[in-house]
Amino acid sequence: MSAATALQLRDVHLPAAPGWWPLPPGWWLVIGACALVALLVWAWRARRHRLRRRWQQHFATALAAATTPAEEVATMAELLRRAARLRKPGAELLQGAEWLQFLDAPESPAFSCGEGRLLLDGGYRREVDAAAVARLRPLARDRFVQLMTGLRT
Known part of the structure; x- marks a missing residue:
């Protein structure tokens, strides 16, 4: 037997496929960026909730x-005027229908055509219906919070 025939040639062996763990550095960066974004979104929402x-x-x-x-109506009107001044300087000087239109939300005219009309003269009346004030309270509170935070509730 010659030396050429004694040597057995074998086929090329491929290395094993790489495992999924440990992750390459690029994936760690993607995971870290996603975690940071999630943390920032959570912190922003928590801050907004605390502010509201x-x-x-x-x-x-x-x-x-x-x-x-x-007195409740007068206090609501005062708080809304102060909040309006913060959001849009000069808005606290609006009177009558213009003031109520400023307070209205785009989707519902609750101030100019609804319970909010009590803000015009309710603070100056001797007798104000307590039920009407109770209906005005959540409306005024929501608009006050919107004006103070700049967010819709």
């Missing part, structure tokens, strides 16, 4: 100091 609750509490505290329904 803080302004709702401020509104409730201010109304708790009022002793009569007329």
